[in-house]
Amino acid sequence: MADRRRVNGPVGATIPPVFEDEDVQVQATQRTTRSRAPNGIRKMYLKTGVTPSASGSAYLEIETSGKDGVSGLKLSCTVHGPRSLPRLSPFSPHIILSTHVKFAPFATKQRRGYLRDPSERDLGTHLEAALRGAIIADRWPKSGVDIIISIIEGDQGRETSGAQGDDTWDMMNALSGCITVASAALADAGIDCVDTVAGGVAALVRGSGENDTARIVIDPIPSEHERIEAACCIAYLPARDEITNLWFKGDMPDHDMGIYSELVQQGIQASKLANRVLVESLGETVK
Amino acid sequence: MEAPTLSFSRPLFAKLSPHPYLLRNLSPASPADSPCRSNGRAPHEARPVHIHTGSLSHAHGSALVRAGDTTVICGVRAEALPVTSIPQYRPKTVFDADNSGAGIGRGELKDYDLLVPNIELATGCAPQFLPGVPPTALAQTLSTRVYSLLHAAQIVDPADLRIWYTPPKYEDKMDADTEEDEVEDESTKPQLMAYWVLYIDLLFVSFDGNPFDAAWTVVMAALRNTKLPQARWDPDRETAVCSRAKAAPLNIRGLPLACSAAVFLEKEHAEGGEGRHWILLDPDRLEESLCKEMVTVVVDCSSGETRLRSIEKQGGTVVGRELVRGFAGVAEGRWKEVSKAMG
Numbered sequence: 001m002a003d004r005r006r007v008n009g010p011v012g013a014t015i016p017p018v019f020e021d022e023d024v025q026v027q028a029t030q031r032t033t034r035s036r037a038p039n040g041i042r043k044m045y046l047k048t049g050v051t052p053s054a055s056g057s058a059y060l061e062i063e064t065s066g067k068d069g070v071s072g073l074k075l076s077c078t079v080h081g082p083r084s085l086p087r088l089s090p091f092s093p094h095i096i097l098s099t100h101v102k103f104a105p106f107a108t109k110q111r112r113g114y115l116r117d118p119s120e121r122d123l124g125t126h127l128e129a130a131l132r133g134a135i136i137a138d139r140w141p142k143s144g145v146d147i148i149i150s151i152i153e154g155d156q157g158r159e160t161s162g163a164q165g166d167d168t169w170d171m172m173n174a175l176s177g178c179i180t181v182a183s184a185a186l187a188d189a190g191i192d193c194v195d196t197v198a199g200g201v202a203a204l205v206r207g208s209g210e211n212d213t214a215r216i217v218i219d220p221i222p223s224e225h226e227r228i229e230a231a232c233c234i235a236y237l238p239a240r241d242e243i244t245n246l247w248f249k250g251d252m253p254d255h256d257m258g259i260y261s262e263l264v265q266q267g268i269q270a271s272k273l274a275n276r277v278l279v280e281s282l283g284e285t286v287k
Numbered sequence: 288m289e290a291p292t293l294s295f296s297r298p299l300f301a302k303l304s305p306h307p308y309l310l311r312n313l314s315p316a317s318p319a320d321s322p323c324r325s326n327g328r329a330p331h332e333a334r335p336v337h338i339h340t341g342s343l344s345h346a347h348g349s350a351l352v353r354a355g356d357t358t359v360i361c362g363v364r365a366e367a368l369p370v371t372s373i374p375q376y377r378p379k380t381v382f383d384a385d386n387s388g389a390g391i392g393r394g395e396l397k398d399y400d401l402l403v404p405n406i407e408l409a410t411g412c413a414p415q416f417l418p419g420v421p422p423t424a425l426a427q428t429l430s431t432r433v434y435s436l437l438h439a440a441q442i443v444d445p446a447d448l449r450i451w452y453t454p455p456k457y458e459d460k461m462d463a464d465t466e467e468d469e470v471e472d473e474s475t476k477p478q479l480m481a482y483w484v485l486y487i488d489l490l491f492v493s494f495d496g497n498p499f500d501a502a503w504t505v506v507m508a509a510l511r512n513t514k515l516p517q518a519r520w521d522p523d524r525e526t527a528v529c530s531r532a533k534a535a536p537l538n539i540r541g542l543p544l545a546c547s548a549a550v551f552l553e554k555e556h557a558e559g560g561e562g563r564h565w566i567l568l569d570p571d572r573l574e575e576s577l578c579k580e581m582v583t584v585v586v587d588c589s590s591g592e593t594r595l596r597s598i599e600k601q602g603g604t605v606v607g608r609e610l611v612r613g614f615a616g617v618a619e620g621r622w623k624e625v626s627k628a629m630g
Contacts, residue, residue, distance in 0.1 A: 007403050010372075010401070011373075017365065020530055071344040076410070100419065114405065
């Protein structure tokens, strides 16, 4: 049954716009290649304190690839708490994190509904794992904190053809942004952490040529590469040299562990670069 | 040695006893001073509005409105609704490419539910709005108010939302008698095959009072920014096919804008209108929580003269006929400010 607490619109199903084929072909030929260095991340803009009534908040924007129709990531994060747990909940010796990640209905190619779907819940659990390693949880027994992220715009190309299966890679980029922005918001809320955690993505990509060898790039944009073999999203604490969350997906030969460790190493590198932006932005706020 | 004085900071006073705090702020110590609200504004002073449009690439139109600490984002997205999937569809036979017969389709928007505004507050935009719960009463009320005002003010032209199909003429038809000719004529007339449905989604990033004004301003700004791709009906695929190159802006009729105020009473639990009262324009979160009576007036001055499009008043007995009339003048001033920000 339709949700009667929202305006649901027409009963019949609506179809998202379908664009003419010739346009898509033109776009496919224009598929841009990566202009950045393989070990460089895109520019980011990070600002804390966008929601004054929350305990802490932050906004992160990652620049677009310069190609028309491909959006950059835009995230807004609010932190509420620490607050006491509800009366009926069982005793907890440490702080309880609850993370919500939600795409705005206008964030992606397909319009999203208002109820969280499994992929958003999955992002939430990964985010929780990444942050749990950074927060000094024993300082707040019997309390909870809510971390809410709205993805205002996803990191996605607009054309549909040739981009099938990109969603999984988009999710990785979204998660790395979520980790960085949540870390900034936690710092803004004054919740004690061992270090600022930041997210980074590295991917094993293959060019369009037949005999192109696979190479590793950081902060990949799926629309810029013909094929992504594997990718890995890492949450990393630089001061302690610790990984709090590792999410690896893809297809890789198992005889060569070297590639795998190189991928993780590059992921850490991406995370370090994001961390530099994070620390700089927090430093500016303190001033 | 001096005894430590017991004194609290201003935010702490505001939290402990909000009503006396705001009252003391509004009653100046000397009659020479003009009253000033706890946020530093004069009673009839609204927060400046900043509007930014077209920043979202996946939506057909978008806007961001910031008034003080209230920030809303709106994305307008169009999806095609084939007439075959509309129950109780009444076909129109008249083709009006030049929008001359716009009056015919007055009921279309409402009957087929072509405008779908939804407001999401559960983004942690204020401590009382956390996700994981169904939409709050406020979110539902706001969605409904925007929905009804969109229909009542008739700002969207239904002609913009129609997708037509003109069947091709077959030249090589056999020599037919006159009766078949007439049938042929009938079938080559343009047919209405689908409608665009506008999904208008609002997301509050930060909430600090007066949500309706911000929501309505962002809806207007986003609709004015909306460009629908030119669509033609493809009978084989049974869907609307759009061209990426051509897009036309919507014809938005007029520019109604909302202006809200709250009435603050001197006595916290007063029943009647006794005691002094203040009319606080563009209330923030603290003021909204202390006021029972709210007035919202929607005016449109885009045609040169001021036209009232909607008056809403809830609770309380202070605002009467004269005050509403005076308030329309305030709303007119506010309209000029906001429309200037809209550009």
